[in-house]
Amino acid sequence: MLRFLIRRIAFGVLVMWVVATAVFVLYFVAPHNVAQTLAGRQATAQTIDLIAHRLGLDRPILSQYGSYLWRLLHGDLGYSYVNNEPVSTIIKQDLPITASVAIGGAVLWLLIGVVSGVFAATHPRTPADRAVTGFALLFYSMPTFLLGELCLLFLFYRLHLAGVHFFPGSGYVPLTENAGQWFVHLILPWVTIALVTAATYSRLTRGAMLDVLGEDYIRTARSKGIAERRVVYRHALRSALTPVVTQFGIDLGTLLGGIIVTETVFGLPGLGQQIYNSISREDLPVIIGLVLLASAFIVAANIVVDLLYAVLDPRVPLS
Known part of the structure; x- marks a missing residue:
């Protein structure tokens, strides 16, 4: 296990x-003109000269490359001359918001997708199976x-007209400031992400469970008189989760890199909004930092997967 982990981390570093x-x-x-590009459209000549001097752009390319890698190794992702603050500071401010949306939505979509997929697989070719498949196809086809x-129309606007003010339409409250308001402000974003993404997990779980339930060791377990619930959830589901875990690692890593659409719809000032704003303002240092951050999340997620x-499956060799 340790050797495998070292190899995977080394490959991730590569x-x-x-x-x-x-x-x-x-x-x-x-x-x-690298300095002009990094400074943005509104930069003055003095700012451009300052950037060129600070980054050593007058030095040979290999020297610049070495300094660039050295700064990255020390967590220096550059400086945003549009926001007038380090990129790492911007990311630290926005990351908790995106992480809250992504992790909460991921837990919800995993729960909905796996439970509905198992239910459909244990009731194949029944009206219940067709209903689960139909709902999965509906939400899978629906843009985020x-x-x-x-969600905003029916759970925020219509309810507010009726005098029910439970769901806020936008904004974010930090968890450390008010846990209850943090939860309430994130319900609609969580539901939006979960329903769209859970459709994929429902179909993946259903297909994998149908394959596993036909295996010899499942028939053997049933012939020994083991309870059906234990056969399904202890033996079959554990093996069927392999493709689900693969998809989960990819989706979660991508989400942490920025949920642009969801954060824009619900007015959440997270990494997704930051990506959109940085592209609009051509704030390249922030774009570079977010690209590297998203890549790191995806690499880490794949190692964990x-x-x-x-x-989940001892038959899978660590090689």
């Missing part, structure tokens, strides 16, 4: 180095922004 190198080439080598707007394979 991937991050490739991504960081690609970012350096794209933003520090390819542009004609449309479902978010529908590989480790979970062996926990």
Whole structure:
């Protein structure tokens, strides 16, 4: 296990180095005037000269590349000259919001998707199975922004007209400030993300469970008189979760990199909103920092997923 973990971490470090190198080439080598590009459209000549001096853009490319990697290793993601603050500070401010939305939505979609998928697989070709499949197809086909707007229309606007002021339409309250308001402000974003994403997990779980329930060891367990609930949830579901875990690692890593549509619809000032604003204002230092952060999340999620394979299914070799 330890050797496998070391290999996977080493491979993850290699991937991050490739991504960081690609970012350096794209933003520090390819542009004609790197300082102007990093400074943004509103930068003055004095600001451009300051950036060129601070980043050592007058030095050879290899020297610039070495300094760039050294800054990354020390957590220095650059400086936003549009916001006049370090990129790391911006990310620290916005990351808790995106993490709250992503993790809460992930728990909800995983619960809905797995439970509905198991229910459909244990009742194959019945009206219940068709209903679960139909709802999964409906939400899978629905754009996130449309479902978010529908949630705002019926659960916020209509309820407010009726005198029910439970769901806020936008904004965010930090968990450390007021846990109750934090929860209430995130219910609609969680539901929006969960319903759209749970459809994939429902179909994945159903397909995997149908395959596993036909295996010889499941028939053997049933012939021994083991309770059906234990056969389904202890034996079958554990093996069927492998594709679910794979998809979960990818989705969660991507979500933590920024939920642009959901955060825009519900007015949440997280990484998704920051990505949108940075692209609109051509704030390249922030874009670079967020690209590297999203890559790190995806690499970390894949390492965790590989480790979970062996926990869920001992037949999967760690190699």
